[in-house]
Amino acid sequence: MKKNLHPIDRSIRGIIGLLFTGFALFNGAYLEEPVLEVLIGVFGVLNLISLFFGWCPVYHLAGINTSDNKK
Amino acid sequence: MASFLELQKDKSFRLKLISICLILALSVSIVYVVVSYRLAADLGIKTELESLHKQAMLIHSELIINDKNRVAATSLSNVTALESKALKDKVSDLVNRVYFNDHSHTDELYLKITGPRLNLAISHQFSPVQIETLTTMLSLSLENMPLSAMQNGVKKVGETQFIWYIVDESDYQVLLVKTARSLDDTLDFVMKRLTITSVIVFWLATWFALTLSSWMNKRVQDKNDALAHLATHDSLTGLPNRLFLADLMRLSITDHSQSEQRKPAKLKSTPVKEGCLFVIDLDKFKEVNDAFGHAAGDFLLISVAQKLNDILAPSQTLIRTGGDEFIIWAPEMSAKEAETLAAQLVIVCNEPITINDFFINTGASVGFSHYPSHAQDAESLIIYADMAMYEAKQKRCGWSMFSEVSPNNGQQRLKLRADLDNALSQKQIKLYYQPKVMLQNGQVIGVEALARWYHPTDGQLSPAYFVDLIEQGGRVQEFGRYIILAAIEQMAVWQQQGILTPVAINLSPFNLLDPELLSFTLTSLEQHKVAPSQLEIELIESATSVNIDYIASKLTDFRNAGIKLAIDDFGTGMSSLSYLSNLNVNHIKIDRSFIDNLEHDPKKRAIVSTAIALAEPLNCQVIAEGIETKAQVDILIKMGCFCGQGYYFAKPMDVKDIEAVLLENTTLPFS
Numbered sequence: 226m227k228k229n230l231h232p233i234d235r236s237i238r239g240i241i242g243l244l245f246t247g248f249a250l251f252n253g254a255y256l257e258e259p260v261l262e263v264l265i266g267v268f269g270v271l272n273l274i275s276l277f278f279g280w281c282p283v284y285h286l287a288g289i290n291t292s293d294n295k296k
Numbered sequence: 297m298a299s300f301l302e303l304q305k306d307k308s309f310r311l312k313l314i315s316i317c318l319i320l321a322l323s324v325s326i327v328y329v330v331v332s333y334r335l336a337a338d339l340g341i342k343t344e345l346e347s348l349h350k351q352a353m354l355i356h357s358e359l360i361i362n363d364k365n366r367v368a369a370t371s372l373s374n375v376t377a378l379e380s381k382a383l384k385d386k387v388s389d390l391v392n393r394v395y396f397n398d399h400s401h402t403d404e405l406y407l408k409i410t411g412p413r414l415n416l417a418i419s420h421q422f423s424p425v426q427i428e429t430l431t432t433m434l435s436l437s438l439e440n441m442p443l444s445a446m447q448n449g450v451k452k453v454g455e456t457q458f459i460w461y462i463v464d465e466s467d468y469q470v471l472l473v474k475t476a477r478s479l480d481d482t483l484d485f486v487m488k489r490l491t492i493t494s495v496i497v498f499w500l501a502t503w504f505a506l507t508l509s510s511w512m513n514k515r516v517q518d519k520n521d522a523l524a525h526l527a528t529h530d531s532l533t534g535l536p537n538r539l540f541l542a543d544l545m546r547l548s549i550t551d552h553s554q555s556e557q558r559k560p561a562k563l564k565s566t567p568v569k570e571g572c573l574f575v576i577d578l579d580k581f582k583e584v585n586d587a588f589g590h591a592a593g594d595f596l597l598i599s600v601a602q603k604l605n606d607i608l609a610p611s612q613t614l615i616r617t618g619g620d621e622f623i624i625w626a627p628e629m630s631a632k633e634a635e636t637l638a639a640q641l642v643i644v645c646n647e648p649i650t651i652n653d654f655f656i657n658t659g660a661s662v663g664f665s666h667y668p669s670h671a672q673d674a675e676s677l678i679i680y681a682d683m684a685m686y687e688a689k690q691k692r693c694g695w696s697m698f699s700e701v702s703p704n705n706g707q708q709r710l711k712l713r714a715d716l717d718n719a720l721s722q723k724q725i726k727l728y729y730q731p732k733v734m735l736q737n738g739q740v741i742g743v744e745a746l747a748r749w750y751h752p753t754d755g756q757l758s759p760a761y762f763v764d765l766i767e768q769g770g771r772v773q774e775f776g777r778y779i780i781l782a783a784i785e786q787m788a789v790w791q792q793q794g795i796l797t798p799v800a801i802n803l804s805p806f807n808l809l810d811p812e813l814l815s816f817t818l819t820s821l822e823q824h825k826v827a828p829s830q831l832e833i834e835l836i837e838s839a840t841s842v843n844i845d846y847i848a849s850k851l852t853d854f855r856n857a858g859i860k861l862a863i864d865d866f867g868t869g870m871s872s873l874s875y876l877s878n879l880n881v882n883h884i885k886i887d888r889s890f891i892d893n894l895e896h897d898p899k900k901r902a903i904v905s906t907a908i909a910l911a912e913p914l915n916c917q918v919i920a921e922g923i924e925t926k927a928q929v930d931i932l933i934k935m936g937c938f939c940g941q942g943y944y945f946a947k948p949m950d951v952k953d954i955e956a957v958l959l960e961n962t963t964l965p966f967s
């Protein structure tokens with residue numbers, strides 16, 4: 226898996242990922258809507274994947290690369 | 297020229313696609329949130345009103361039941377204060393039990409009962425102003441409403457929305473007002489769920505937008521790349537073409553700021569400090585094509601292109617400009633290095649290639665020019681390299697570097713080409729005259745008009761400098777008319793001075809393609825009252841491609857009009873004999889190359905005497921050109937040629953000098 230994220234991009238995704246995953250797991254009875262909780266969870270986990278691997282599947286499909294070492 | 301850059305990557309296309317997708321997603325999200333919010337709010341209000349209805353009915357029923365029980369005991373009319381108080385307490389108790397119990401707590405409540413035995417108003421957390429406003433508003437809307445027992449609605453006082461219900465039956469009217477909680481609740485749900493849903497929808501839409509845009513963009517870009525490749529590459533060899541070269545050169549040798557604007561992705565060139573441009577022309581391509589067919593020719597081109605490409609460095613670009621001509625642009629190469637490469641190119645092109653089991657070596661001529669010492673712009677570089685290539689081809693020396701000291705100096709040619717406009721319009725081109733004489737007695741029998749360009753800065757220039765410029769510039773016909781008119785005007789002047797010497801002018805077959813030339817000539821002759829027989833046309837054979845039958849018919853027209861004809865440079869052209877057999881010419885002018893060294897070369901003497909013998913039955917006079925010695929004159933007379941011209945008699949001279957010669961009837965050479 227080739228990295229395609231810039232460190233800034235990666236850290237923003239990390240923060241978003243942590244926030245959303247945390248919210249999905251620990252919002253208690255705030256949402257009262259399982260579908261939403263699952264969606265938020267997926268969104269957060271995908272962002273966390275981007276954080277860990279420095280690689281975004283959508284960027285990969287779309288051919289976008291924000292990392293510095295393009296060549 | 298349309299630039300293929302237009303086909304290059306359009307980044308805005310992708311950006312537009314993404315923006316459109318995002319805007320669409322955003323609009324969908326907004327519409328979806330608003331509609332959901334309104335739907336939920338309406339549903340909530342409806343439910344609340346229904347519940348309020350039940351509550352009002354409950355209180356109302358309690359009053360009615362209480363009255364019925366009482367009817368059994370006493371008459372309605374005697375209502376004691378005690379009874380009224382008991383009823384009030386009962387209702388208050390009911391309200392407390394329903395609204396203010398431990399399970400549910402109502403924030404704001406206003407209850408008003410009007411009836412024969414009870415007038416009660418209970419207000420909880422309502423300010424008197426709010427009650428006042430509400431009752432006024434209600435009484436107003438009640439008047440407008442159709443009379444019906446159940447009346448209800450929603451009223452907004454200040455920031456708060458209230459729902460109200462009136463039950464008006466069986467003497468009692470019960471008004472119940474409460475705060476509408478649904479809107480706040482809805483807003484709360486919207487905040488919690490819809491917003492998060494919208495964020496997720498937006499995220500999905502962004503994902504979709506990125507993927508879709510990159511997919512569409514890739515498709516469009518692929519097509520564009522294919523088109524750009526087609527436009528800038530030769531289909532046979534797959535090499536870049538002239539269009540590509542133009543862009544490559546523009547980026548390589550123009551300054552950086554200009555080229556930065558739209559830089560094609562594939563051209564990775566940066567401005568260079570120096571470089572060499574090579575023009576390669578295969579010597580025997582046409583022969584291969586003719587002898588072995590076009591397929592073989594194509595194969596040859598592909599093989600040569602392949603071999604040339606193999607010896608080039610990656611930074612150097614091989615371009616096929618058409619036919620059998622290739623160009624190589626080698627950036628950051630000095631003239632010294634270029635010489636090595638040129639020699640290498642010649643060797644590579646000389647390697648035999650197998651076509652139909654034959655070993656063919658086509659050979660090539662290579663010329664190159666150096667940037668920036670020879671020229672600063674691409675066009676000149678190509679022209680100079682081209683000139684060097686022609687030089688190499690003529691000298692058969694393989695390769696040649698453009699040289700500024702060569703007579704066909706490129707820079708001067710470019711300048712002259714630009715100056716040509718002025719030359720014709722300002723009559724800078726004037727005629728010089730060289731006498732043609734009888735060899736025996738030196739008497740002048742005619743003059744040949746020769747063009748000289750009095751260039752304002754470069755001085756006097758011979759036709760060698762400008763005739764091909766005129767031909768390349770497509771001004772042959774204009775120039776032909778210019779010369780004819782100048783000669784006729786001069787003849788008219790001389791006629792008044794009593795000089796009736798015929799004047800010969802040189803025309804190329806291209807001039808005869810001018811369909812109006814004859815009528816122009818005749819009109820000019822008539823205007824200046826000069827007899828057509830005074831004018832003689834010497835046909836120079838500069839091009840063999842012009843149809844000889846057509847030229848012959850044109851010349852016949854001239855001859856029929858009385859104008860004399862001569863074949864110039866006889867013996868050198870490809871179709872001199874053809875002309876001779878087709879035309880009734882008055883003079884044959886034997887080329888100077890046969891006269892030069894005539895006295896020592898028996899072969900030349902044989903040719904000249906054959907020409908003289910040939911002319912005799914055709915009834916035309918032979919004139920020898922380029923006579924330089926007395927010995928040549930003597931030999932020519934002995935052979936039977938009685939006319940001639942050359943430096944031995946007189947050089948071409950300007951109008952004044954020739955006038956003097958003609959007026960005084962001088963015999964030549966001057967003694």
